[in-house]
Amino acid sequence: MTSAHPSAAPAPGAAAPRAGGRTRRRRPPRAWLGALPLLVFAGLCFGLPAGALLYGAFTRTDPASGATEVTGEHLHRSLQGPYLTSLTGSVELSALNAALATVLGVLIAQAVVTSRRGTLRGAVLTASGVLANFGGIPLAFAFVATLGISGVVTRLGHLDTLGWNLYSFTGLTVIYLYFLIPLMVLVVVPALDGLRPQWREAARNTGATTWQFWRHVGLPVLAPSLLGGFVLLFGSAFAAHATAAALVGGSVPLVTLKIADALSGNVLVGQENVALALSLDMIVIAGLVMAVYLPLQRRSSRWLH
Amino acid sequence: MAALTTAAPATEAPVPVKARRTRPRYWRGAVLAVAGLYFVTPLLSSFVFTVHVPNQGLTFEAYSGILSADGFTESLFLSLSLAAATIALALLLVVPALVAVRLGPPRLRAVVEVVCMLPLVVPPIALVTGITTVLRWGPDHFSRTPLYQTFIAVQNESFPVVLVLAYTVLALPFVHRSLDAGLRAVDVPTLVEAARNCGAGRAQVILRVILPNLRSSLAGASFLTLALVLGEYTIASLLGFRPFAVWIVSVSGAEARMSVAVSLLSLLITWVLLLVLSRAGTGSAPSVPAAAGTVPAPDPGKE
Numbered sequence: 143m144t145s146a147h148p149s150a151a152p153a154p155g156a157a158a159p160r161a162g163g164r165t166r167r168r169r170p171p172r173a174w175l176g177a178l179p180l181l182v183f184a185g186l187c188f189g190l191p192a193g194a195l196l197y198g199a200f201t202r203t204d205p206a207s208g209a210t211e212v213t214g215e216h217l218h219r220s221l222q223g224p225y226l227t228s229l230t231g232s233v234e235l236s237a238l239n240a241a242l243a244t245v246l247g248v249l250i251a252q253a254v255v256t257s258r259r260g261t262l263r264g265a266v267l268t269a270s271g272v273l274a275n276f277g278g279i280p281l282a283f284a285f286v287a288t289l290g291i292s293g294v295v296t297r298l299g300h301l302d303t304l305g306w307n308l309y310s311f312t313g314l315t316v317i318y319l320y321f322l323i324p325l326m327v328l329v330v331v332p333a334l335d336g337l338r339p340q341w342r343e344a345a346r347n348t349g350a351t352t353w354q355f356w357r358h359v360g361l362p363v364l365a366p367s368l369l370g371g372f373v374l375l376f377g378s379a380f381a382a383h384a385t386a387a388a389l390v391g392g393s394v395p396l397v398t399l400k401i402a403d404a405l406s407g408n409v410l411v412g413q414e415n416v417a418l419a420l421s422l423d424m425i426v427i428a429g430l431v432m433a434v435y436l437p438l439q440r441r442s443s444r445w446l447h
Numbered sequence: 448m449a450a451l452t453t454a455a456p457a458t459e460a461p462v463p464v465k466a467r468r469t470r471p472r473y474w475r476g477a478v479l480a481v482a483g484l485y486f487v488t489p490l491l492s493s494f495v496f497t498v499h500v501p502n503q504g505l506t507f508e509a510y511s512g513i514l515s516a517d518g519f520t521e522s523l524f525l526s527l528s529l530a531a532a533t534i535a536l537a538l539l540l541v542v543p544a545l546v547a548v549r550l551g552p553p554r555l556r557a558v559v560e561v562v563c564m565l566p567l568v569v570p571p572i573a574l575v576t577g578i579t580t581v582l583r584w585g586p587d588h589f590s591r592t593p594l595y596q597t598f599i600a601v602q603n604e605s606f607p608v609v610l611v612l613a614y615t616v617l618a619l620p621f622v623h624r625s626l627d628a629g630l631r632a633v634d635v636p637t638l639v640e641a642a643r644n645c646g647a648g649r650a651q652v653i654l655r656v657i658l659p660n661l662r663s664s665l666a667g668a669s670f671l672t673l674a675l676v677l678g679e680y681t682i683a684s685l686l687g688f689r690p691f692a693v694w695i696v697s698v699s700g701a702e703a704r705m706s707v708a709v710s711l712l713s714l715l716i717t718w719v720l721l722l723v724l725s726r727a728g729t730g731s732a733p734s735v736p737a738a739a740g741t742v743p744a745p746d747p748g749k750e
Contacts, residue, residue, distance in 0.1 A: 176546055177543070181562060191576075194577050194580040195576055256475065262479075269486070272722065279692045283695070283710040284490065287493040292501075383571065387680070388696055388699075421576040428570055
């Protein structure tokens with residue numbers, strides 16, 4: 143803004159700080175009004191449900207008297223028994239998937255980055271952009287057709303006699319990797335591009351082995367992107383619901399399935415608010431994920447030019 | 448790099464250099480082959496699954512029956528109209544806000560960014576719990592006020608506005624990111640000032656000066672929103688509506704083959720849309736990461 147009007151700051155010395163104020167005079171007086179609809183919308187459609195969630199998670203209304211009291215009971219209950227199992231199940235599944243996808247994604251990304259063929263690179267990146275968007279119901283059904291009970295690969299390889307079961311923790315992992323790996327490739331390719339070939343040459347010239355290069359140069363430089371990617375994948379897998387809902391029903395304990403169950407009314411009377419408390423637990427975990435991810439993303443973007 | 452690696456053999460035996468050069472190639476080929484196998488197999492076997500019935504042979508019934516299937520056109524039409532409304536609403540909200548951010552007080556930028564990114568922290572299933580709670584207030588607290596009519600209208604079976612609102616919330620991060628990147632390349636204050644000096648009104652400035660500069664990021668935001676709405680299942684199914692994704696699940700019990708066929712088709716359509724989007728730019732190198740750049744964040748609507 144100031145660069146567009148260098149003459150707007152002619153005042154020397156002490157008057158310099160006022161220059162910003164002076165350019166501001168060009169701002170239309172009520173320019174911020176343009177943001178008002180967005181803020182009102184967010185307050186109504188995002189703030190209201192979020193507030194209701196918070197309120198419901200911490201209060202209990204007596205159906206007979208209509209009196210409302212504050213209670214930590216729902217939250218307490220959401221961290222016990224089957225609810226706790228579903229939370230830890232979701233965390234385990236997401237962490238395992240994110241770790242696997244991080245490793246595999248980096249391998250693929252490295253293979254693409256070191257290849258000198260531009261077409262391969264373009265094809266893999268485009269495919270990743272597309273596959274990372276592939277989730278939910280269609281993905282679940284594609285895998286049912288492939289590895290389900292009467293799936294094509296299951297029949298060809300007689301996997302059922304080997305004890306294969308798609309509707310399990312392992313099955314979900316195989317499916318989740320299908321959109322997590324491409325996501326990781328997208329995240330990590332710019333970071334791998336940032337590894338200058340000169341660094342590797344410098345390392346080699348000083349007598350470092352490949353392993354030493356990665357241990358002391360490559361991985362430390364990549365660390366923020368890798369961790370950021372991991373956290374992002376974790377969040378993505380953690381929030382996933384449709385794929386699991388279409389596939390496993392209740393056979394794998396996942397927090398999203400438990401919440402959906404509770405919302406559909408399959409819950410003991412008086413425990414409806416536990417769904418709200420569980421959602422709050424999820425938001426806290428997802429919030430932590432984002433709190434780690436955003437600073438890391440900013441930090442890793444330092445290498446992206 | 449080449450200069451340095453060819454300089455090395457003078458002092459070293461040539462064998463390790465050769466090994467160093469060829470080993471990564473096998474490694475790369477193996478990684479890409481395994482990855483290719485993993486990503487192609489489900490698509491191929493889905494297709495085989497839909498056209499080959501064991502003990503009967505080839506048949507294309509799963510595809511030919513789709514159009515006449517019960518509820519298909521209704522649910523698809525519902526999803527498409529929801530998507531259109533969501534795209535319109537999201538753009539109407541975000542474009543003026545982002546322009547205002549560039550013209551107004553500096554602090555507004557941070558506020559708008561936080562507001563648009565917050566939905567990333569709330570998984571769709573948590574959002575839908577909140578929405579259900581709010582909707583329950585209708586009959587509980589407002590049944591005697593005019594507001595009650597709003598609660599009813601919002602949940603109209605034939606066009607559930609509540610879904611449009613929820614999807615817009617989910618789409619905000621992606622729309623914001625895409626448009627913000629597009630606006631970064633435009634000097635908005637100067638453009639606006641120039642247009643105003645030429646006598647353009649506010650609406651004219653937006654419609655004829657700002658928007659044409661944003662064409663590709665508007666397309667990007669719209670395509671991503673479309674993909675998000677077409678694939679969304681969680682919110683719609685829990686609120687009891689029946690757009691496309693919910694319909695596929697409901698039909699899967701009786702018509703397993705058809706549900707896979709429809710899944711495959713919807714995938715292909717989404718992919719073609721996204722490919723068009725990634726080519727929609729100039730076709731230059733940054734366009735692929737730019738299209739993809741809007742993706743690396745948990746896409747809340749998809750799973």
